[in-house]
Amino acid sequence: xxxxxxxxxxxxLISLPLQAQKGVRVTYRTIINGTEVRGxxxxxxxxxxxxxVINTLPVEQAxxxxxxxxxxxxxxxAGKKYIQLADMPDGNRYGTVTPFSSLPSPEERGDTEMxxxxxxxxxxxxxFSNTIDIWYTTEAGVAxxxxxxxxxxxxxxxxxxxxxxxxxxxxxxxxIRGREALVTLPEDTGTTVDRMTFEHxxxxxxxxxxxxxxxxxxxxxxxxxxxxxxYPDTLYRFAGGTVILKKVTLPVVHDSxxxxxxxxxxxxxxxxxRTGTVFVVPQGDPLTFLDGLTKGQAELPLYTDRHxxxxxxxxxxxxxxxxxELVRFFTPFGVREFNAxxxxxxxxxxxxxxxxxxxxxxxxxxxxxVWIGAFIGNYDRGGxxxxxxxxxxPETRVLEPEPSDGKWIKPVFNTLPIMEMxxxxxxxxxxxxxxxxxxxxxxxxxxxxxxxxxxxHGGWGGGDEFNQKMNVLLVDGRKIWxxxxxxxxxxxxxxxxxxxxxxxxxxxSSDYSRSGWCPGSVSEPLIIPLEGLQPGRHTFSxxxxxxxxxxxxxxxxxxxxxxxxxK
Numbered sequence: 202x203x204x205x206x207x208x209x210x211x212x213x214l215i216s217l218p219l220q221a222q223k224g225v226r227v228t229y230r231t232i233i234n235g236t237e238v239r240g241x242x243x244x245x246x247x248x249x250x251x252x253x254v255i256n257t258l259p260v261e262q263a264x265x266x267x268x269x270x271x272x273x274x275x276x277x278x279a280g281k282k283y284i285q286l287a288d289m290p291d292g293n294r295y296g297t298v299t300p301f302s303s304l305p306s307p308e309e310r311g312d313t314e315m316x317x318x319x320x321x322x323x324x325x326x327x328x329f330s331n332t333i334d335i336w337y338t339t340e341a342g343v344a345x346x347x348x349x350x351x352x353x354x355x356x357x358x359x360x361x362x363x364x365x366x367x368x369x370x371x372x373x374x375x376x377i378r379g380r381e382a383l384v385t386l387p388e389d390t391g392t393t394v395d396r397m398t399f400e401h402x403x404x405x406x407x408x409x410x411x412x413x414x415x416x417x418x419x420x421x422x423x424x425x426x427x428x429x430x431x432y433p434d435t436l437y438r439f440a441g442g443t444v445i446l447k448k449v450t451l452p453v454v455h456d457s458x459x460x461x462x463x464x465x466x467x468x469x470x471x472x473x474x475r476t477g478t479v480f481v482v483p484q485g486d487p488l489t490f491l492d493g494l495t496k497g498q499a500e501l502p503l504y505t506d507r508h509x510x511x512x513x514x515x516x517x518x519x520x521x522x523x524x525x526e527l528v529r530f531f532t533p534f535g536v537r538e539f540n541a542x543x544x545x546x547x548x549x550x551x552x553x554x555x556x557x558x559x560x561x562x563x564x565x566x567x568x569x570x571v572w573i574g575a576f577i578g579n580y581d582r583g584g585x586x587x588x589x590x591x592x593x594x595p596e597t598r599v600l601e602p603e604p605s606d607g608k609w610i611k612p613v614f615n616t617l618p619i620m621e622m623x624x625x626x627x628x629x630x631x632x633x634x635x636x637x638x639x640x641x642x643x644x645x646x647x648x649x650x651x652x653x654x655x656x657x658h659g660g661w662g663g664g665d666e667f668n669q670k671m672n673v674l675l676v677d678g679r680k681i682w683x684x685x686x687x688x689x690x691x692x693x694x695x696x697x698x699x700x701x702x703x704x705x706x707x708x709x710s711s712d713y714s715r716s717g718w719c720p721g722s723v724s725e726p727l728i729i730p731l732e733g734l735q736p737g738r739h740t741f742s743x744x745x746x747x748x749x750x751x752x753x754x755x756x757x758x759x760x761x762x763x764x765x766x767x768k
Contacts, residue, residue, distance in 0.1 A: 224249040224382030225343050225357060226375045228258070232368040244369070247377070248345035248357070251279050252384040255347055266598045270406045275386055276349050283349045285399060286390060289406055294391025297399035305352040307335050316359040317371045326352050336360035341374070409452050409593040417445055418469060419577045420584025421622065430495055433570070439494045440623040442584070446482075446494065446574040452593055453568045455601035459594040460561045462528050464575075467553040468538035470583015472700040474711070474720035475532045476658070476759060478617055479589055480524040481563070482572040483610075488521040490514060490619075491572060498620045506630035513625055515616045516638040523615040524574070525566060526726075526761045529654050530556045532577060532585060533721035534711055535700030543699050550699045556723045562652060562765050565608045567591060576619045609646055609766045613741050614638050617759040627658075627757035631747040635675070636760070639740045646736070646766035651729040655686050657716030657745070659756030665748050666715055672760070674729060675742040682729050686717030697721035731764070 226247045231238040243258040253276035271288040281301040288294050307324030314321050319338035326333045328351055337346070337356035346358035347369060359371040394402070414436075422442040428435055437446045464479060482490045493501040493514050501514030502521045514523060533554050540550040560567075577585050614636055616628030630636050642649070655672050657665035674682040691712055695701075698711035698720055711720045718724045741762065748756040 222249065222379055222382045223342070224377050224384070225341050225345070226377050227345070227347075227357070227359070227371050228373045229347050229369050230372045232370060234366050244347045246345045246347050247382075247384055248276075248278075248343045249382050249384045250343040252277055252386050253345040254384050255349075264600050264602075267407075267595060267600050269598060270403055272403070273387065274349070275384075276345065276353060277386055278344055278353075283353070284386065284390065285396075286387060287399065287403055287406075288391075289402070294389065295399055295402055296387075296390030296393055297396045298390070298393070299396050301353055304349065305333075307333075307352045307354055310334075317374045319357070319359060319374070321359055322356070324352075324354055331363055332365070334360075334362040336362075407595055409454065411449065411451055411591045411593075412588070413447060413449055413573050413591060414445065414575060414587055414589040416586050416588050417575075418584055419443055419445055419575065419579070419587055420469070420471075420582055421580045422582070437494075440576075440620045443578060443622045444494065444574055444576045444619060445587075446572060448570065448572050450570050451567050451591065453604060454564075454593050454595075455604050456564070456607065457596045457601050458561070458564060459559065459596060460564045460567060461592045461594070462556075462558050462560050463588075463590045463592060464528055464530055464556040464558075465553050465588040466530070466532055466536075466556075466577070467586055468532070468535045468583070468700075469586050470538055471532075471579045471581035471585055472535040472539055473532075473579070474534050474698075474701075475577050475579050475585070476617065476656070477530045477532055477575070477577040477585075477587075478526050478619065479528045479530075479573070479575045480526050480619065481566050482524055482574065483522040483566065483612060484572070486521050490524045493620060493625075494574075498623055498625045504630070504636075506632075506636075507634040508632065510630065511626070512616070512628075512630060514620070515628070515630075516614050516636070517612055517640055522612045523761075524619060525563060525610075525612050525763055526615065526617070526654055527560050527563060527567075527573075528556060528558045529617070529656065529718075529724045529759070529761075530554075531718045531720055531722055531724070533694060533697035533701075536697050536721070538583070539700040545699075545703075548696050551697045554697050554721050558723055563610065563763075565604075565606075565610060568604060574619070576617075576621075578618075578621050580622070607768050609643065609764070609768055611640055611764040613640055613651070613762045613764060614743070615761040616757075617761060627755075628759055629747070629755065629757045631743070631745040631758055632749075635742040635744040637740055637742040639738055640764070641738050642734060642736050642764075644736045645768055647732075649731040649734055649764065649766040651731060651741075652763045652765055653727045653729050653761070654724055655684075655727070655745075655758065655760045656718045656724050657686065657756065657758050659748060659754065661751065661754045663748060663751055664754060665745075665756035665758065667713060668716070668748060670716060670745050670747070673744045674762075675744070676731070676734065677740055678742070681731070684727065686724075687714060688717060688719045688722070689714040691715060691719035691722075694719050694721035 255274040273286040275284040305326040312323040321336040618625040701711035
């Protein structure tokens with residue numbers, strides 16, 4: 202009689218439970234407003250009744266995807282916890298574990314429906330003001346869900362509907378056995394963080410951030426001494442210290458990005474509200490704004506109004522383009538520096554003024570090596586502190602070809618006196634006159650428009666800061682647009698303005714409405730469509746009924762216009 206091999210007997214005994222192991226694999230599709238999302242939006246779960254693994258299915262692309270976190274998600278049904286892991290592009294692993302008790306608890310609604318051959322029940326949860334309907338079945342013998350953030354019911358989820366129009370639905374349910382059915386929970390969860398931090402790290406992994414200025418001072422010193430000019434990542438100061446400038450190398454991203462500027466400012470001694478701007482110096486012309494900064498404003502092209510008054514560097518010529526404003530902002534009255542020096546019952550002063558603005562239309566100017574500057578007009582020794590970050594957000598995970606030359610950008614005028622403290626004139630050319638600049642429009646443009654910023658100044662009762670004035674844009678003498686820049690929401694920024702004057706009637710100076718700006722705010726660019734403008738040379742004119750001077754007080758207008766089109 203032949204004896205059986207004990208090792209084979211043991212292997213057979215071990216494999217019996219494995220062969221008997223049963224699980225389910227579910228593949229889901231996404232439907233939005235009744236239309237299936239093609240080429241993406243698919244996910245899959247595999248569950249053995251004790252644990253679940255959640256995967257996002259890869260999507261075939263003609264172009265590669267950008268480096269991004271590799272995400273892994275599991276549900277420990279026995280331990281009642283949701284496990285998320287992320288392997289970051291820099292090699293770090295982060296993990297977060299959320300107990301079921303911290304997740305929403307779906308409430309049964311009594312509805313039933315057949316989905317993928319299974320009788321399902323519906324439960325509902327309201328999550329961050331979204332109504333989520335979760336359809337699940339107990340007939341599959343296992344539990345699992347592709348979206349545990351909405352709660353984990355005691356069954357297999359086959360459909361999730363958000364707000365009635367965003368559907369995640371099972372398109373295939375497969376019973377699997379043996380090794381394929383087993384789900385192994387991870388042993389290494391990396392650096393453990395809370396769930397909000399985990400989600401923040403995931404989002405930030407896609408963002409490219411560049412710090413241009415970091416708590417740098419803008420003040421009045423009179424004479425400043427700069428290092429040798431032209432070096433990258435070196436801070437230069439001009440106009441007595443009221444202009445700072447740096448040459449930076451920015452990421453050469455493809456066209457499918459959104460670009461935002463983040464500016465943080467606070468007072469380091471100056472109590473007044475001041476005009477500020479962050480700008481980029483266009484390159485490629487024989488003469489640039491750098492020549493004015495380094496050699497004096499007299500180097501810049503001359504513009505003369507009808508009264509014979511001269512202005513430098515405010516208008517485009519065939520040889521010169523004025524600076525392009527990325528963000529025009531207005532400092533509040535003394536935020537931070539004066540917080541402790543004036544208290545108002547019921548008000549808590551902000552620590553800093555923060556401005557974030559979408560500047561995607563200038564993305565072609567902000568790739569590679571560029572000169573970026575900032576100006577805050579003041580004559581204060583302490584002045585202001587400013588930080589600037591540029592943040593590039595991808596709009597697609599799929600890498601596009603090299604950045605295209607598909608945008609045409611042409612600065613036309615900028616009357617904001619960036620070199621004010623070095624003799625550049627205020628924008629007073631509107632006194633009974635128009636600002637007129639001629640530029641050439643090339644062939645083959647579409648979606649031509651002007652990015653237009655305007656603010657009125659003259660800080661007394663009769664000044665244009667506090668009086669509504671019609672701005673008119675003409676092209677070749679024909680009126681195409683008119684607008685009264687006016688901000689009536691300035692009181693919103695009261696807690697940024699500790700040094701603002703307070704009047705007998707209960708209002709603060711910072712509360713009063715102004716011509717297109719408020720202390721502590723940005724001025725939004727206006728987008729003026731110019732569709733139908735034929736190629737060739739055109740004259741762009743701006744007229745404003747600017748108020749007359751009173752004694753030593755006078756009005757002026759800071760107006761900038763940049764043409765943007767698609768090639």
